[in-house]
Amino acid sequence: MSQNSTSKQNRNEPAERDESADPTADGMNIQTDVSGSVDASSGGSWTRDTVVRAEHIDVWYDDDQALSDITMEIPEQSVTAMVGPSGCGKSTFLRCINRMNDLIDSARVEGDLYLRGKNVYDDDVDPVALRRRVGMVFQKPNPFPKSIRDNVTYGLKIQDKEGDYDAIVEESLKRAALWDEVKDQLDESGLELSGGQQQRLCIARAIAPDPEVLLMDEPASALDPVATSQIEDLIEELAEDYTVVIVTHNMQQAARISDQTAVFLTGGELVEFDDTQKIFENPESQRVEDYITGKFG
Numbered sequence: 425m426s427q428n429s430t431s432k433q434n435r436n437e438p439a440e441r442d443e444s445a446d447p448t449a450d451g452m453n454i455q456t457d458v459s460g461s462v463d464a465s466s467g468g469s470w471t472r473d474t475v476v477r478a479e480h481i482d483v484w485y486d487d488d489q490a491l492s493d494i495t496m497e498i499p500e501q502s503v504t505a506m507v508g509p510s511g512c513g514k515s516t517f518l519r520c521i522n523r524m525n526d527l528i529d530s531a532r533v534e535g536d537l538y539l540r541g542k543n544v545y546d547d548d549v550d551p552v553a554l555r556r557r558v559g560m561v562f563q564k565p566n567p568f569p570k571s572i573r574d575n576v577t578y579g580l581k582i583q584d585k586e587g588d589y590d591a592i593v594e595e596s597l598k599r600a601a602l603w604d605e606v607k608d609q610l611d612e613s614g615l616e617l618s619g620g621q622q623q624r625l626c627i628a629r630a631i632a633p634d635p636e637v638l639l640m641d642e643p644a645s646a647l648d649p650v651a652t653s654q655i656e657d658l659i660e661e662l663a664e665d666y667t668v669v670i671v672t673h674n675m676q677q678a679a680r681i682s683d684q685t686a687v688f689l690t691g692g693e694l695v696e697f698d699d700t701q702k703i704f705e706n707p708e709s710q711r712v713e714d715y716i717t718g719k720f721g
Protein backbone atom coordinates (compact mmCIF):
# COMPACT_ATOMS: atom_id res chain seq x y z
CA MET A 425 0.00 0.00 0.00
CA SER A 426 1.49 3.26 -1.02
CA GLN A 427 1.18 6.26 1.22
CA ASN A 428 2.03 9.92 1.13
CA SER A 429 1.45 13.11 2.96
CA THR A 430 -2.05 13.52 1.63
CA SER A 431 -3.17 10.03 2.37
CA LYS A 432 -3.30 7.83 5.39
CA GLN A 433 0.03 7.49 7.07
CA ASN A 434 -0.29 4.24 8.95
CA ARG A 435 -1.40 2.17 7.66
CA ASN A 436 -29.68 7.31 11.39
CA GLU A 437 -32.19 6.78 13.85
CA PRO A 438 -34.09 5.81 16.61
CA ALA A 439 -35.29 7.47 19.62
CA GLU A 440 -37.37 4.49 18.77
CA ARG A 441 -35.38 1.51 17.79
CA ASP A 442 -34.44 1.24 14.13
CA GLU A 443 -34.26 -2.46 13.29
CA SER A 444 -31.97 -1.74 10.45
CA ALA A 445 -29.47 -0.19 12.82
CA ASP A 446 -29.29 -3.30 14.89
CA PRO A 447 -25.85 -4.63 14.18
CA THR A 448 -26.45 -7.78 16.04
CA ALA A 449 -29.82 -9.10 15.34
CA ASP A 450 -29.40 -13.42 14.25
CA GLY A 451 -27.88 -17.04 12.25
CA MET A 452 -26.09 -16.55 9.06
CA ASN A 453 -24.80 -19.68 7.50
CA ILE A 454 -21.76 -18.29 5.82
CA GLN A 455 -18.60 -20.20 5.17
CA THR A 456 -15.41 -18.33 5.64
CA ASP A 457 -14.22 -19.04 2.14
CA VAL A 458 -11.69 -16.30 1.71
CA SER A 459 -11.67 -15.41 -1.91
CA GLY A 460 -8.18 -14.16 -2.55
CA SER A 461 -6.68 -10.81 -3.16
CA VAL A 462 -7.90 -7.91 -5.21
CA ASP A 463 -7.77 -8.23 -8.99
CA ALA A 464 -8.42 -6.10 -11.99
CA SER A 465 -11.73 -4.81 -10.64
CA SER A 466 -9.55 -2.18 -9.07
CA GLY A 467 -6.34 -0.56 -10.13
CA GLY A 468 -4.98 -0.91 -6.62
CA SER A 469 -1.71 -2.44 -5.53
CA TRP A 470 -2.94 -3.91 -2.26
CA THR A 471 -2.46 -7.55 -1.50
CA ARG A 472 -4.65 -8.13 1.53
CA ASP A 473 -7.40 -10.73 1.29
CA THR A 474 -10.73 -9.67 -0.12
CA VAL A 475 -13.59 -9.46 2.36
CA VAL A 476 -16.31 -7.98 0.16
CA ARG A 477 -16.57 -8.63 -3.56
CA ALA A 478 -19.28 -7.00 -5.66
CA GLU A 479 -19.91 -8.37 -9.14
CA HIS A 480 -22.05 -6.50 -11.63
CA ILE A 481 -24.31 -4.92 -9.05
CA ASP A 482 -27.24 -2.95 -10.46
CA VAL A 483 -29.77 -1.26 -8.20
CA TRP A 484 -33.10 0.28 -9.15
CA TYR A 485 -35.62 2.24 -7.11
CA ASP A 486 -38.78 1.43 -9.08
CA ASP A 487 -37.71 2.34 -12.63
CA ASP A 488 -34.83 4.61 -11.67
CA GLN A 489 -31.43 3.04 -11.81
CA ALA A 490 -29.21 4.12 -8.89
CA LEU A 491 -26.20 1.87 -9.47
CA SER A 492 -24.90 0.52 -12.74
CA ASP A 493 -22.70 -2.55 -13.06
CA ILE A 494 -20.58 -2.11 -9.95
CA THR A 495 -17.73 -4.56 -9.68
CA MET A 496 -15.13 -4.09 -6.96
CA GLU A 497 -13.24 -5.91 -4.24
CA ILE A 498 -12.68 -4.52 -0.78
CA PRO A 499 -9.61 -5.70 1.09
CA GLU A 500 -9.64 -6.60 4.76
CA GLN A 501 -8.35 -4.53 7.67
CA SER A 502 -8.25 -1.29 5.76
CA VAL A 503 -10.33 1.81 5.18
CA THR A 504 -12.13 2.04 1.85
CA ALA A 505 -13.66 5.43 1.10
CA MET A 506 -16.63 5.94 -1.24
CA VAL A 507 -16.73 9.45 -2.66
CA GLY A 508 -18.72 11.19 -5.37
CA PRO A 509 -21.38 13.82 -5.92
CA SER A 510 -24.71 13.71 -4.18
CA GLY A 511 -27.05 11.07 -5.56
CA CYS A 512 -24.41 8.98 -7.32
CA GLY A 513 -25.27 5.88 -5.29
CA LYS A 514 -22.66 5.70 -2.53
CA SER A 515 -25.14 5.00 0.26
CA THR A 516 -27.05 2.62 -1.99
CA PHE A 517 -23.90 0.62 -2.49
CA LEU A 518 -23.17 0.57 1.23
CA ARG A 519 -26.67 -0.76 1.85
CA CYS A 520 -26.06 -3.57 -0.65
CA ILE A 521 -23.31 -4.93 1.57
CA ASN A 522 -25.58 -5.55 4.55
CA ARG A 523 -28.78 -5.89 2.51
CA MET A 524 -30.40 -2.87 4.04
CA ASN A 525 -31.85 -2.09 0.64
CA ASP A 526 -34.14 -5.06 1.39
CA LEU A 527 -35.93 -2.71 3.76
CA ILE A 528 -36.79 -0.28 0.94
CA ASP A 529 -39.86 -1.54 -0.94
CA SER A 530 -38.98 0.11 -4.23
CA ALA A 531 -35.38 -1.14 -4.25
CA ARG A 532 -34.31 -3.99 -6.50
CA VAL A 533 -30.75 -5.34 -6.45
CA GLU A 534 -29.27 -7.47 -9.22
CA GLY A 535 -25.80 -8.97 -9.35
CA ASP A 536 -23.74 -10.75 -6.77
CA LEU A 537 -22.19 -9.55 -3.55
CA TYR A 538 -19.91 -11.85 -1.67
CA LEU A 539 -18.84 -11.64 1.96
CA ARG A 540 -15.81 -13.84 2.31
CA GLY A 541 -16.87 -15.90 -0.65
CA LYS A 542 -20.54 -16.36 0.25
CA ASN A 543 -23.14 -14.54 -1.82
CA VAL A 544 -25.14 -12.52 0.68
CA TYR A 545 -28.09 -12.53 -1.76
CA ASP A 546 -28.35 -16.34 -1.69
CA ASP A 547 -31.70 -17.64 -0.47
CA ASP A 548 -30.16 -19.30 2.58
CA VAL A 549 -28.70 -16.07 3.95
CA ASP A 550 -30.55 -14.48 6.84
CA PRO A 551 -30.16 -10.70 6.41
CA VAL A 552 -30.41 -10.16 10.15
CA ALA A 553 -27.50 -12.51 10.74
CA LEU A 554 -25.63 -10.80 7.93
CA ARG A 555 -26.03 -7.46 9.70
CA ARG A 556 -24.42 -8.95 12.75
CA ARG A 557 -21.32 -9.60 10.68
CA VAL A 558 -21.55 -6.26 8.92
CA GLY A 559 -22.07 -3.49 11.47
CA MET A 560 -23.26 -0.03 10.48
CA VAL A 561 -22.85 3.49 11.80
CA PHE A 562 -25.05 6.27 10.43
CA GLN A 563 -24.64 9.94 9.69
CA LYS A 564 -26.56 11.11 12.73
CA PRO A 565 -25.66 9.54 16.04
CA ASN A 566 -28.57 7.32 17.07
CA PRO A 567 -28.04 5.91 20.54
CA PHE A 568 -31.01 4.11 22.01
CA PRO A 569 -32.76 5.86 24.93
CA LYS A 570 -31.01 3.55 27.31
CA SER A 571 -27.95 3.62 29.54
CA ILE A 572 -24.50 3.71 28.02
CA ARG A 573 -23.97 0.14 29.21
CA ASP A 574 -27.25 -1.07 27.71
CA ASN A 575 -26.50 0.61 24.41
CA VAL A 576 -23.27 -1.34 24.11
CA THR A 577 -24.74 -4.67 25.21
CA TYR A 578 -28.00 -4.28 23.31
CA GLY A 579 -27.03 -6.50 20.42
CA LEU A 580 -25.50 -9.14 22.63
CA LYS A 581 -28.71 -9.40 24.64
CA ILE A 582 -30.82 -9.63 21.49
CA GLN A 583 -28.72 -12.57 20.43
CA ASP A 584 -28.83 -14.16 23.89
CA LYS A 585 -25.09 -14.16 23.63
CA GLU A 586 -23.31 -15.40 26.74
CA GLY A 587 -20.23 -13.62 27.93
CA ASP A 588 -18.68 -11.28 30.39
CA TYR A 589 -20.78 -8.23 29.54
CA ASP A 590 -18.78 -5.93 31.80
CA ALA A 591 -15.61 -6.87 29.97
CA ILE A 592 -17.25 -6.47 26.57
CA VAL A 593 -18.58 -3.03 27.56
CA GLU A 594 -15.15 -1.92 28.69
CA GLU A 595 -13.39 -3.35 25.66
CA SER A 596 -15.89 -1.93 23.15
CA LEU A 597 -15.84 1.52 24.75
CA LYS A 598 -12.05 1.47 24.82
CA ARG A 599 -11.92 0.50 21.16
CA ALA A 600 -14.34 3.35 20.44
CA ALA A 601 -12.06 5.72 22.38
CA LEU A 602 -14.87 6.57 24.80
CA TRP A 603 -14.09 4.55 27.92
CA ASP A 604 -12.07 7.20 29.75
CA GLU A 605 -14.85 9.73 29.31
CA VAL A 606 -17.76 7.54 30.42
CA LYS A 607 -16.39 4.83 32.69
CA ASP A 608 -17.93 6.46 35.77
CA GLN A 609 -21.35 6.98 34.21
CA LEU A 610 -22.12 3.70 32.50
CA ASP A 611 -25.64 3.64 33.92
CA GLU A 612 -26.51 7.11 32.69
CA SER A 613 -28.41 7.66 29.48
CA GLY A 614 -26.52 7.57 26.20
CA LEU A 615 -28.66 10.51 25.11
CA GLU A 616 -26.92 12.75 27.65
CA LEU A 617 -23.60 12.54 25.84
CA SER A 618 -22.33 15.11 23.35
CA GLY A 619 -22.84 14.47 19.64
CA GLY A 620 -19.31 13.22 19.16
CA GLN A 621 -19.53 11.01 22.22
CA GLN A 622 -22.89 9.66 21.02
CA GLN A 623 -21.33 8.73 17.70
CA ARG A 624 -18.47 6.95 19.46
CA LEU A 625 -21.09 5.15 21.58
CA CYS A 626 -22.79 4.05 18.36
CA ILE A 627 -19.44 2.80 17.13
CA ALA A 628 -18.98 0.89 20.42
CA ARG A 629 -22.46 -0.60 19.95
CA ALA A 630 -21.61 -1.60 16.39
CA ILE A 631 -18.36 -3.31 17.33
CA ALA A 632 -19.51 -5.05 20.54
CA PRO A 633 -20.77 -8.10 18.57
CA ASP A 634 -17.38 -8.18 16.85
CA PRO A 635 -18.43 -7.73 13.22
CA GLU A 636 -16.05 -8.33 10.36
CA VAL A 637 -17.02 -5.26 8.38
CA LEU A 638 -17.96 -1.83 9.64
CA LEU A 639 -20.00 0.36 7.28
CA MET A 640 -19.98 4.08 8.04
CA ASP A 641 -22.30 6.44 6.17
CA GLU A 642 -20.87 9.95 6.61
CA PRO A 643 -20.21 9.25 10.29
CA ALA A 644 -18.69 12.64 11.04
CA SER A 645 -20.78 14.95 8.91
CA ALA A 646 -23.02 15.99 11.82
CA LEU A 647 -20.09 16.65 14.13
CA ASP A 648 -17.89 19.64 14.95
CA PRO A 649 -14.23 19.69 13.84
CA VAL A 650 -12.86 18.37 17.12
CA ALA A 651 -15.31 15.48 17.26
CA THR A 652 -14.67 14.84 13.55
CA SER A 653 -10.96 14.59 14.18
CA GLN A 654 -11.57 12.12 17.01
CA ILE A 655 -13.76 9.98 14.78
CA GLU A 656 -11.15 10.05 12.02
CA ASP A 657 -8.42 8.91 14.42
CA LEU A 658 -10.73 6.22 15.65
CA ILE A 659 -11.51 4.95 12.16
CA GLU A 660 -7.83 4.54 11.44
CA GLU A 661 -7.40 2.54 14.64
CA LEU A 662 -10.46 0.41 13.94
CA ALA A 663 -9.03 -0.59 10.59
CA GLU A 664 -6.34 -2.51 12.44
CA ASP A 665 -9.07 -4.98 13.44
CA TYR A 666 -11.94 -4.39 11.06
CA THR A 667 -12.63 -3.79 7.41
CA VAL A 668 -14.04 -0.28 7.31
CA VAL A 669 -16.07 1.08 4.39
CA ILE A 670 -16.92 4.76 4.72
CA VAL A 671 -19.06 7.09 2.62
CA THR A 672 -17.88 10.65 2.83
CA HIS A 673 -18.47 13.94 1.04
CA ASN A 674 -15.28 15.27 2.52
CA MET A 675 -12.46 14.70 0.09
CA GLN A 676 -9.81 15.74 2.60
CA GLN A 677 -11.23 13.21 4.99
CA ALA A 678 -11.06 10.48 2.38
CA ALA A 679 -7.48 11.43 1.61
CA ARG A 680 -6.53 11.50 5.29
CA ILE A 681 -7.98 8.28 6.50
CA SER A 682 -8.54 5.86 3.67
CA ASP A 683 -6.27 3.29 2.10
CA GLN A 684 -8.29 2.96 -1.09
CA THR A 685 -10.87 5.24 -2.63
CA ALA A 686 -13.78 4.43 -4.91
CA VAL A 687 -15.07 7.33 -6.99
CA PHE A 688 -18.72 7.10 -8.00
CA LEU A 689 -20.09 9.60 -10.48
CA THR A 690 -23.52 10.60 -11.68
CA GLY A 691 -25.44 7.72 -13.15
CA GLY A 692 -24.43 5.34 -10.40
CA GLU A 693 -21.20 4.44 -12.09
CA LEU A 694 -18.01 3.41 -10.33
CA VAL A 695 -15.50 5.32 -12.38
CA GLU A 696 -12.28 4.56 -10.57
CA PHE A 697 -11.18 2.53 -7.59
CA ASP A 698 -7.58 2.60 -6.57
CA ASP A 699 -5.09 3.38 -3.84
CA THR A 700 -6.09 6.65 -2.23
CA GLN A 701 -2.79 8.26 -3.07
CA LYS A 702 -3.18 7.38 -6.73
CA ILE A 703 -6.76 8.64 -6.87
CA PHE A 704 -5.81 11.98 -5.35
CA GLU A 705 -2.51 12.51 -7.09
CA ASN A 706 -2.71 10.82 -10.43
CA PRO A 707 -6.13 9.45 -11.31
CA GLU A 708 -6.57 7.58 -14.56
CA SER A 709 -9.85 9.22 -15.44
CA GLN A 710 -10.21 12.85 -16.46
CA ARG A 711 -13.70 12.85 -14.91
CA VAL A 712 -12.23 11.74 -11.60
CA GLU A 713 -9.54 14.40 -11.78
CA ASP A 714 -12.17 17.03 -12.51
CA TYR A 715 -14.22 15.86 -9.56
CA ILE A 716 -11.29 15.65 -7.18
CA THR A 717 -10.08 19.10 -8.13
CA GLY A 718 -13.54 20.54 -7.66
CA LYS A 719 -14.31 21.29 -11.30
CA PHE A 720 -17.74 19.73 -10.78
CA GLY A 721 -19.76 17.93 -8.17
Ligand SMILES: Nc1ncnc2c1ncn2[C@@H]1O[C@H](COP(=O)(O)OP(=O)(O)OP(=O)(O)O)[C@@H](O)[C@H]1O
Pocket residue numbers: 485490508509510511512513514515516517528530673
Ligand atom coordinates in the same frame (compact mmCIF):
# COMPACT_ATOMS: atom_id res chain seq x y z
N1 LIG B 1 -35.21 5.05 -0.54
C1 LIG B 1 -35.11 5.51 -1.80
N2 LIG B 1 -36.19 5.53 -2.62
C2 LIG B 1 -36.11 5.99 -3.89
N3 LIG B 1 -34.96 6.49 -4.43
C3 LIG B 1 -33.86 6.49 -3.66
C4 LIG B 1 -33.88 6.01 -2.32
N4 LIG B 1 -32.62 6.14 -1.80
C5 LIG B 1 -31.87 6.68 -2.78
N5 LIG B 1 -32.60 6.89 -3.89
C6 LIG B 1 -32.12 7.48 -5.15
O1 LIG B 1 -31.02 6.71 -5.60
C7 LIG B 1 -29.97 7.55 -6.09
C8 LIG B 1 -28.71 7.30 -5.27
O2 LIG B 1 -28.94 7.74 -3.94
P1 LIG B 1 -27.88 7.51 -2.79
O3 LIG B 1 -28.45 8.05 -1.53
O4 LIG B 1 -27.41 6.12 -2.82
O5 LIG B 1 -26.68 8.43 -3.32
P2 LIG B 1 -25.49 9.08 -2.52
O6 LIG B 1 -24.37 9.14 -3.46
O7 LIG B 1 -25.26 8.33 -1.26
O8 LIG B 1 -26.04 10.53 -2.21
P3 LIG B 1 -25.69 11.53 -1.00
O9 LIG B 1 -24.25 11.77 -1.15
O10 LIG B 1 -26.52 12.74 -1.29
O11 LIG B 1 -26.06 10.85 0.28
C9 LIG B 1 -30.50 8.97 -5.99
O12 LIG B 1 -31.07 9.33 -7.23
C10 LIG B 1 -31.57 8.88 -4.93
O13 LIG B 1 -32.60 9.85 -5.14
